[in-house]
Amino acid sequence: MQRIVVLAGGIGGARFLRGLKSAAPEADITVIGNTGDDIHLFGLKVCPDLDTVMYTLGGGIHEEQGWGRADETFAVKEELAAYGVGPEWFGLGDRDFATHIVRTQMTAAGYPLSAVTEALCRRWQPGVRLLPMSDDRVETHVLVDDPDGEGRKAVHFQEYWVRLRASVPAHAVVPVGAEEAKPAPGVLEAIAGADVVLFPPSNPVVSVGTILAVPGVREAVEAAAAPVVGLSPIVGDAPVRGMADKVLAAVGVEATAAAVAGHYGAGLLDGWLVDTVDAGCVDRVEAAGIRCRAVPLMMTDLPATARMAAEALRLAEEVRA
Ligand SMILES: O=c1nc2n(C[C@H](O)[C@H](O)[C@H](O)CO)c3cc(O)ccc3cc-2c(=O)[nH]1
Structure with a gap:
């Protein structure tokens, strides 16, 4: 059985995985999920990227939005707002809240995030093994021009992404805690x-990038006997979705398919797929x-996503030969 490892973020990663499962239904797929987007709100631990993968592959995702639950209601959020308790800019729905309550309760009882994720996946049956990149807390912060005053300040990635809509200049992206984090059990073995x-x-x-920032992960990918193939998130010099161009600028990388390949580098990547508009x-x-x-x-x-996944697997075979 073919063993495929995927380093995934949120919406783009989750949708790609759906195509990959369709293109390779017999494969044994391990997903290493980004946890740098995680945020603690209302005393609860929220893991947007792990949940997006879990809900998307498990059939619970809000399809149009790409994150959060289908058929969602927001009574808890409204009640919290009535107490003046925010942040009001982050949309946590009632069904989603249940996931964060279970996760936080298990964490408080001493279970590591990897065990909690496995328990949550027992309900959702995503059809892949979903591992957080680390059981240790890593939080991506973005250094921005202070939107409310002079100078610069560091904000949580979700504040930059959701509240500020990446509309203020970003100067640096820092995965706080990554240097001390250890890969979660199974991550290095899977790679x-x-x-x-x-x-x-x-x-x-x-x-x-945040997954690769966990010490040992980049080294494991570089050392892997397996071909490493990536798909460009930049098509025609713009991100397909999201605001990748803004954070690429913050790390000094042009928003082009070729520049992103160069950013990963030949030490990491064996193969790279670009869109037909970027054939040049x-x-x-x-x-x-x-x-x-x-x-x-x-x-x-x-079907279009499954074809992309099949092309990635084909390119992997080509570089292996
Ligand atoms: O644009 C938004 N994205 C929201 N997202 C998506 C998330 O901010 C990002 O798209 C990812 O972190 C980027 O990978 C959520 C994801 C969750 O799992 C739970 C709640 C939210 C809430 C929001 C939100 O209010 N607005």
């Missing part, structure tokens, strides 16, 4: 034992030592 490692079209800085950069990526193909990369529906 070492993989037949293929995939980087979905997730944010290269705050999603895949294939030679440049190959000159940098990364096998590159141009194929349609818009995840418009499940």
Whole structure:
């Protein structure tokens, strides 16, 4: 059975995984999820990217939004607001709250996040093994021009993304706690034992980049016997969704498919898929030592996404040969 390891962020990663499952229904898929987006609110631990993968593959996601639960209601949020308790800019729904209550209760009882995630997945049956990148707390902060005053300040990634809509200049992205974090149980073993490692079209800085920032993970991917293939989240010099261009600028990387490949580098990537509109950069990526193909990369529906995943697996076979 083919063992596939995927380093995934939130919405882009989750939708790609749905296509991958369809393209490789027999494969044994391990997902290493980003937890740098995690936030503690109302005394609860919220893990947006793990939940987005779990709900998307488990059939509970709000399809149009891409995050949160389908058929959601917001009574708890409204009641909290009536007490003047915020933040009001982060939309936690009633059904979603239950997930965070269970997670927080298990965490308080001493279970590591990896065990909690496994327990939550027992309900959702995502059809993949979902591992947090680490059981240790890592929180991505973004250094921005202070939106409410002079100078600069560091804000939590969710405040930058959701409250500020990435509209203020970002100067640095810091995965606080990453340096001291250890990979969660099973992470390094999964990478070492993989037949293929995939980087979905997730944010290269705050999603895949944060996973790679956990000491040992980047080294394991570099050392992996398996081919490592990524799919560009940038199509035609703009992110397909989200605001990846803003955080790429913060780390000094151009928002182009070729520049993102260069940012990962040939030490990490063996293969890179760009969209057909970016076919002009294939030679440049190959000159940098990364096998590159141009194929349609818009995840418009499940068949289109499954074709992208199949192309990634095909490229992996090609670089292996
Ligand atoms: O744009 C938003 N994204 C929301 N997201 C998505 C999230 O902020 C980001 O898209 C990811 O962290 C980026 O990967 C949520 C995700 C959850 O799991 C739970 C609650 C939210 C709430 C919001 C929200 O209010 N607005």
